[in-house]
Amino acid sequence: MLTITKNALALTLSVALGATFSSSVYANNTSLEAITKDITHLASDDLKGRASFSPEIDQAADYIAKRFKEIGLVPMKGEHSFKQSFDITTIRPASLEVTLNGKLIAADQLGIASTIKAIKWSDLDDFTLHSVSKKDNMREVIRGINQQGGKHVVLINPAHKKLFAGYSGYFARGLKKLSLDHQGAIVMILTEESTIDTINVAAKTTIEKQTLTNVVGVLPGNKLKDDVVLYSAHYDHLGITPTENGEDSIYNGADDDASGTTAIINLAQYFANKGSNARTVIFSAFTAEEIGGFGSRYFSQQLNPDDVIAMINIEMIGKPSKFGPGNVWMTGMERSSLGEELNKALASKDFKIYKDPYPKQNLFYRSDNATLARLGVPAHSFSSTQLDKDQHYHKVTDDLASLDLNSMHKVIENLSIATQGLIDGKITPTRVDINKVKSLGKIY
Missing domain, CATH: 3.40.630.10 (Zn peptidases)
Structure with missing residues (x-):
């Protein structure tokens, strides 16, 4: 010290x-x-x-x-002091349950990044489906989805188990957003399945606002x-x-x-x-x-x-x-x-x-x-x-x-x-x- x-x-x-x-x-x-x-x-x-x-x-x-x-x-124009305060929102997963092709998926095989308060998907039209095979680049797929925005389900082959755990752990800590203008979600499922016959996704998030402050001076x-x-x-x-x-x-x-x-x-x-x-x-x-x-x-x-x-x-x-x-x-x-x-x-x-x-x-x-x-x-x-x-x-x-x-x-x-x-x-x-x-x- x-x-x-x-x-x-x-x-x-x-x-x-x-x-x-x-x-x-x-x-x-x-x-x-x-x-x-x-x-x-x-x-x-x-x-x-x-x-x-x-x-x-x-x-x-x-x-x-x-x-x-x-x-x-x-102070900057429009500010009453040098402190420029604003709020950011932290969104954390509160619950996630998925049934895929008639089978309940274990919690450790699920991950979610979501800016949506509640999700209830049961129709294939509710989201865009992606499948990550053994040979696919999982990181590139997830990054591409993030750039696109919207609602997504990603079936991920167990060959990517380690990277899957990294992403799901990161998402579990919560997302911080300056605004919630872009509503979207990525639901990841670690599974041998590569297609969906039936699915039910139920998820909830908690939302918390906190204040941050820049300090800005003008000459x-x-x-x-x-x-x-x-x-x-x-x-x-x-x-x-x-x-x-x-x-x-x-x-x-x-x-x-x-x-x-x-x-x-x-x-x-x-x-x-x-x-x-x-x-x-x-x-x-x-x-x-x-x-x-x-x-x-x-x-x-x-x-x-x-x-x-x-x-x-x-x-x-x-x-x-x-x-x-x-x-x-x-x-x-x-x-x-x-x-x-x-x-x-x-x-x-x-x-x-x-x-x-x-x-x-x-x-x-x-x-x-x-x-x-x-x-x-x-x-x-x-x-x-x-x-x-x-x-x-x-x-x-x-x-x-x-x-x-x-x-x-x-x-x-x-x-x-x-x-x-x-x-x-x-x-x-x-x-x-x-x-x-x-x-x-x-x-x-």
Whole structure:
């Protein structure tokens, strides 16, 4: 567990070691002391891992809102405060009973993902039937159904027993939805049968609403005030895991993503102090990225995405990248001209924004940028983490002591330089082709 003494020591050492170094190398657009103070608080044990729906994530939201107010930002249009609250719905299976071809199916051979309150199917016209044989790709079939939406029964050969168990277990934990606009269900049956003569499906779900909160601050623009540049990061993490031996049980989420949240706060401070932004700049700390990206989904519905010139989503910048301290890589560089434009501003600084070195991880779709990219925004995530070497990702050891705050400061400095043209209105990157971006599923 990261103790208060350890936090204080890390703060003292980081400031002492970094202050003189930054004065000669950094642009000094941001303060290492302020950066260290912000991340020390956000990654502290007091916030208990900032899990969605916890009291501690509300405390984190309070801190970010306070910082936005101190900086001089204003709430987003239509909001009375920096807190942008909204509800999501959790739908959990309450009961499921299936009789197939005259035989009652055992509970452990059934699985359901449903956004429908109650199901009573007995006619083949009530649903679309699918059969997954031994040789079929079950994962592709289920994904295709999810993209399609609607009502489905899937007969799955026992050869897929292990994958079936994975899906049914995942569905049993419940589905979280921003809205229930798309009503649909997938009923999975593990069986040797591949056809249906008769069937009866009876199912019920429980529905619960819970509140989540983004924290959004705006720096109004001048000459190009209708254009928006968005800086974002998610401030939620994984909370606490129970232990029996008293060892560290808090997922502090220092790198993921207190580092990114700290970056947007301090970039807001820099651009507000400068006071010369032609475009409107929005700084958004998203909630619920770890449980499905609901914060960015809700946020994207509160403005016209055509007005967003670019989204700089900052995700895990607390350690040096494989390209060296201060350098970052961005996801989906080939999808817009943003990376190329930003690198022009860094050309004389001996730093660079690199193409995502981990393409097999599908990182473009694994953070909040994907939501805005699906709407055509040049929306990309910027990171320095070395995914092939990082031993702390989603571990309780992702605490302040695992970070290199000098490197993190350098990343923030370089992003302030690289993105200045966006703020001034001198850079307008090409849009993302929405036809080449995978859409979200409709059922789960």
